[in-house]
Amino acid sequence: MSPARVGVIGAGMAGPVLAVYLKLKGYDPVIYERTNSISDAGLGIGIQRNGLRVLSGVPGLLEHINAHQIDSWEAYSVVEEDPGLLGTSDHPKKFRESGGFGVVTARRPAMLNRLVEFAERSGVPVVWGHKLETLVQHDDSVTVTFSNGVQETFSFVVGCDGLHSNTRTCLFGEQPATYTGLSQWGGVSPKPKSMSGKAANFDVFGNGCGMVIISVDDEEVIWAITVREPESKETWRAIDAAASEEFKHSEYSKWSYGAGEVVRNSTRILRYGLYDRPELSCWHKGRVVLIGDAAHPTSPHLGQGANQSYEDVGALIQLLEKYNPTAEPPSTETLEAVFDELEAVRVATSSAMVQNARTQGEYRVKTGTEECIARNNYYRKIIGSEEFYKFRFGGAK
Numbered sequence: 001m002s003p004a005r006v007g008v009i010g011a012g013m014a015g016p017v018l019a020v021y022l023k024l025k026g027y028d029p030v031i032y033e034r035t036n037s038i039s040d041a042g043l044g045i046g047i048q049r050n051g052l053r054v055l056s057g058v059p060g061l062l063e064h065i066n067a068h069q070i071d072s073w074e075a076y077s078v079v080e081e082d083p084g085l086l087g088t089s090d091h092p093k094k095f096r097e098s099g100g101f102g103v104v105t106a107r108r109p110a111m112l113n114r115l116v117e118f119a120e121r122s123g124v125p126v127v128w129g130h131k132l133e134t135l136v137q138h139d140d141s142v143t144v145t146f147s148n149g150v151q152e153t154f155s156f157v158v159g160c161d162g163l164h165s166n167t168r169t170c171l172f173g174e175q176p177a178t179y180t181g182l183s184q185w186g187g188v189s190p191k192p193k194s195m196s197g198k199a200a201n202f203d204v205f206g207n208g209c210g211m212v213i214i215s216v217d218d219e220e221v222i223w224a225i226t227v228r229e230p231e232s233k234e235t236w237r238a239i240d241a242a243a244s245e246e247f248k249h250s251e252y253s254k255w256s257y258g259a260g261e262v263v264r265n266s267t268r269i270l271r272y273g274l275y276d277r278p279e280l281s282c283w284h285k286g287r288v289v290l291i292g293d294a295a296h297p298t299s300p301h302l303g304q305g306a307n308q309s310y311e312d313v314g315a316l317i318q319l320l321e322k323y324n325p326t327a328e329p330p331s332t333e334t335l336e337a338v339f340d341e342l343e344a345v346r347v348a349t350s351s352a353m354v355q356n357a358r359t360q361g362e363y364r365v366k367t368g369t370e371e372c373i374a375r376n377n378y379y380r381k382i383i384g385s386e387e388f389y390k391f392r393f394g395g396a397k
Helices: 015-026 050-055 061-065 091-099 110-123 166-172 239-246 261-264 305-323 333-364 370-382 385-394
Strands: 005-009 029-033 046-047 070-075 082-091 104-107 134-137 142-146 152-156 157-160 178-190 199-207 209-215 220-228 270-277 288-290
Touching: 005 015, 005 152, 005 166, 005 178, 015 029, 015 110, 029 152, 046 050, 046 305, 050 061, 050 091, 050 305, 061 110, 061 166, 070 091, 070 370, 082 209, 082 370, 091 385, 104 110, 134 166, 142 157, 157 166, 166 288, 178 333, 199 370, 209 261, 209 333, 239 261, 239 270, 288 333, 305 333, 370 385
Parallel strands: 005 029, 005 157, 070 199, 157 288
Antiparallel strands: 046 104, 070 082, 134 142, 142 152, 178 220, 178 270, 199 209, 209 220
16 A cells, blocks of 8 residues: 655644654655745744754754754843853753753754755655645545645645644634733844854843843854833844844843844844744644644743654654554544544643743843842852753753
């Protein structure tokens, strides 16, 4: 019998990795992406050890990604009443040396490019400009109709189409996003002199705001400042030149420890709101399942978005091997067993990460001298310990 044909909806961080895994296991996956080419939206991506562990299961993928290794994390305060270095964590380097996986970073568009390229080299077709419109399920297949009128039939479908998932809408209806009250300004900059030679990421805390600076190679950083402000759109697109120049001369441009230099020298600045979507306890209906941000969108404060997507991928592949080792078209009953168990092992964990990310976001915008000093003292206390890793990054292993 021919291998099961699988529709993978979305060519973001999860879709290409899932499709390559499916191909390796004997399936016939095809990726469909709504945009016409790889998006340049967004800034950077950090892959932590839980994500790297999944990516390492595909021979040659980590080498192809060739992301930037991080050794340490430093935290500073620019609060007027309590400035200075809060501490340094070398957890990324320790994890890499003890278990083989630490933390790597890359520009998001570059990472997407590498993932899509690897998928295509692995024999996975990537079809651009196809926005999912409807799903019709049959006893042994799913018919997908795209907005351009094209129809395709698959044995089953996996929605990896992110925060604005059309697959999720088809399964569960429209679920409006809710503004969290937090926005971010972000950008791309040359690495400042004070950070030169450091394979490190940085937290910089102010009064009512927090900045993260991520090294993506030896010469460049990406950064994001979280603030509480009126609602702004979730576009992840660059602001216009006039607004960009104004921000380069804002209060943030005067910050110490390299942070102000990063803002002043930015080559691209974005502004975007951070939104929540209703939590799902069930990720599937029949022969269609959601993974990644389509199932459990999260704010970026833990850096776990892509990593949780990869954990979903790893769990789904293991369960397909368990219940359908031949990679032949599975029955609906088989897929129900796979998807039910996927939810049993992943819903609670991913939900906890979403909640912890929200908590971390609120922690970053502490306001008032007393609260800011309490935040700073907590960092001073834990930054060298395992507690810091759990608090700051969710503790995923």
